[in-house]
Amino acid sequence: MVNKVKAFIIYFWLTVFLIVVLFPFIWMIITSLKPIGTGLTLTIIPRPPTLSNYKSVLTQYKFGRYFVNSLIVASIGALGATVLCTMAAFAFAKLEFPFKRPLFGMFLSVLMVPGLMFVVPQFAIVYRLGWINTYKAMIIPHLANVFGMFLLVQYMKTIPDELVDAARVDGANNWTIFLKLIVPLSGAMIATVFLLTFQFHWNNFLWQLIVATDEHMYTVPVGLAMFRSAHEELHTLKMAASAISILPITMIFIFAQRYFIEGILRGAIKG
Amino acid sequence: MRRFIALMTVVIPFIVDAQLKVWVSYNDEEFAVFKQLVTAFEESTGIEVNVQRIPFEGQEQKILTACATRTAPDLARVDCAFLGKLAHRHALLDIDIGELADKIVPVALQSCILNGKLYGVPDQLTCVCLFYNKRLFREAGLDPNKPPATWAEFLKYAQKLTDRSKGIYGFAMRNTLWWTLPFFYSFGANFIEDNTCVLNSPEAVAALQFKVDLYRKYKVEPGAWKSGAIDPDMGFQNEKYAMVLNGPWKIKLLKTIGIDFGVAPIPAGKKGGYTTIGGTNFVIFRGTKHKHEAVEFIKFIVSKESQIKWANELGQIPVNMEAFPYVDTIRHPYLKVFLYQLQYAIARPVLADYPAIEDVANPIMEAALMGEKPVKEALELIVYKINAILQEE
Incomplete structure (x- = not known):
């Protein structure tokens, strides 16, 4: 009985949190189904619900192109x-080479510098x-992920x-050790790094905005920003575009949820 | 030698045949009209124009990065507030549009002048007026064709319109400095005189006190300026707020939703009903190699013909006064009110960092609205802090 009550309380609160967490997403979907111009109305059921936002986002706004770019x-x-990180990490974790510690320290110190500082010099290089x-x-420019x-x-x-x-005694060279031993054993962590970098690129706004001067090269976040002008925001279109844009991330999370959570936690405990 | 010169006269036009690079951040409808203007310009001058649309959000970083790396376009359309920053940092060329300057709405042009030099030409001009919901006016027993003319009358109306049991409020306001300037101006206060902020005058105190009273004393304002509250735009669209200040950009949307609304000039205070202005300007970047063509382009955009087209197709205020008589006020009846209001508008000072001034003023004004700080004290603090920023420049 006590257990049942306990379970009820837990589930009750979980449900409450679920609603709180999901509400913005639900509101996004609702807004995306409202007729153009009524994005800010407070009605819960769109009158009449319409898919026209999705249609014009994909046809009128080149959003498909942005999506492919992204x-x-x-x-x-x-x-x-991920490939570079895994290989570099193997070297730093399991191999010996001159200046290993100072090099690693140098890499880490880069983490302390705010990323925005690099924007202008990086842009200058990319431009040249x-x-x-x-x-x-x-x-x-974002391949090296410290x-x-x-x-x-x-x-x-x-x-x-x-x-x-x-493995070495058995005659394996570094390459074999890396591929046959280290990579399989760090699978969860590698998946995590992949997801984090994918998410980073998917959400990256400023850099993509700066290096693209042609509308055909805009990515999803830049495309989303186009729905806002000086005084107005095309809420319904923006929400429809947002709903489309979260698809890849959602799918990756659903498929790789297990790795993702496991990976982060492991890093937290053993790191 | 002669042959060489003959050859060069043939070749040079091709070499200097400019391709103007322009960055703009128009919305969809504006961009469609802008493209037509660009095509007309290309046809009449033979100058090729390469237009890029960039998002309004993020344009500052994009343009600043481009300036820092000398990759800026020839021209860009930038916001009033951003122009000051660029001009103060010497990123812009000064522009001479000759006699045409006399035809541009003076307040808009003055908002681009720094140290006597013109650093931008307005391509779009906005100001704010009082929007009111006619249906709610009728329900409260008010004449929907007689909007309040003075702030005193406005308060009476607001009290009649407010019905807290239904969640309906007479007025809803924003707390930012830009949206508070119409109050300051119409109460007779000045914002900046000789590079010194003078918002601590008795008139300014009365203006802010009025705003505070609307919320705290008369309770005709719901606190729409608080973060997380239903903001004036949203409340007006949902017919919860009977009166709000807003600009011409909102008209189309309100019509689409089918709100029965009217637009009136800013209610008069001691000095009259004054508005602040906003808008965007075309600027020419220092690195351009096509200054002449860029100036021609700007002249074309603000010419009488272009502005008539712009105003009538988009329902916006033309920047060229010669276009005023040609504005189709039957198609755009509200525009008449905005054109009238423009006679009572005050230019924006060209400041190096206007957003920083907002950042300083807004929280302090909020403290006053929350009743945490007396109005007089709040304004003294704002003046002190703004002057510190102005002196840094």
Whole structure:
């Protein structure tokens, strides 16, 4: 009986929190179904509900193009960053080389500098390279992800050195150790880094805005900003576009939820 | 040699054949009309124009980065407040549009002048007026064709309109400095004189006291300025607030939703009913290699013909006064009120960092509205802090 009451209380509060957390999303969907111009009305059921916002977002506003741009940038960016992070982390966690500690320290110190500081110098470099309006400009400057590397280093350090030594005795070289031992063992963490970088790229507004001067190269966050002008905001269209734009992140989370939460927690305890 | 010169006269036009790069942040309807104007310009001058749409939000960072790396376009359309920052940082060229300058609405033009030089030309002009809900006026037994003419009358109306049991309030306001300036101005206060903020005058105190009283004493204002509250726009659209201050940009939406509303000049205070102005301007960046073409482009945009088209297709205030008589007030009846109000408008000072001034003033005004600070004391503090910012420049 006591257990039942306890369960009821827990579920009751969980439901309350669920509603609180989901409410903005539900409101987004509701608003996206309202006729244009009525985005700020307080009615819960749109009168009449319409899909025209979705239609005009996709046809009139090139949002499909922005979406594809974002997908390309986010997936290549996340993949590249994850590969680099994993390899670098392996080196820092399991290999010996000159200046390892000072180098690692240097990398970490970069984390302490606010990212905004880099925007102008990075832009100057990208501009001189002639990369304005290219995917390269959006992806390459963010390939080196120190935070992801740090996360992986801390995790890989928990893999016993004995395991690596045993593999070495069996004749495995660094490459084999990396691919056959380290990567499979750090799967959860690697997935986490992938998700975090994907999310970073997906949400990145300022950099993509600055390096793209052609509307065809705008990404989703930049495209979303276009629905707001000096005095008005096209709420219904913006919400329809937002609803579309959260799809990839939602899907990734649903599929990879397990890894994601596990990964973050592990880092927290053992890091 | 002669042959060479002959050759150059053929070649040079191709070399200098400019392609103007322009960044704009118009909304969809404005952009459609703007594109037509650009095409007309290209056809009449042969100058090619490359227009890029950039989001209004984030344009500051984008433009500042571009300036820092010398990759700015030739021209851009920027907000009044941002122009000051760019001009103070020497990112802009001064512009000479000749006699045309006399035709531009003076308050709008003055908002682009710094140290006697013109750093931008207004392409869009807004001011605020009093919007009122006619249906709610009728329900409260007021004549929907007789909006309040003075602030005293306004208060009487607001009291009649307020029905707290139904959640209906006579007035809803914002707390930012820009939205408070119409109160200050019409009560006879000045904002900045000789680079010194003078918002601590008795008139200014009376103006802010009036705002405070609307909320605290007469309770005809629901506190729409608080964060998280139903803001004036939303409340007016949902017919919860009977009167709000708003600009011409809102008309189209209100018509679409089908609100029965009227627009009236700002109620008169001691000095009359004054509005503040807003809007955007075209600026030319220092790095341009096509100054002449850029100036021509601006002249074309603010010409009488272009402005007539702009005003009538979009229902906006033209920046060129020669276009005033051609405004189609049958198609855009509200525009008449805004054109009238413009005669009682006060220019914006061109400041290096207007947003910083808002950041300083708004929380202190909020403290006054919350009753945490006497109005006089709040304004003294605001003046002290704003002057500190002004002296830094």
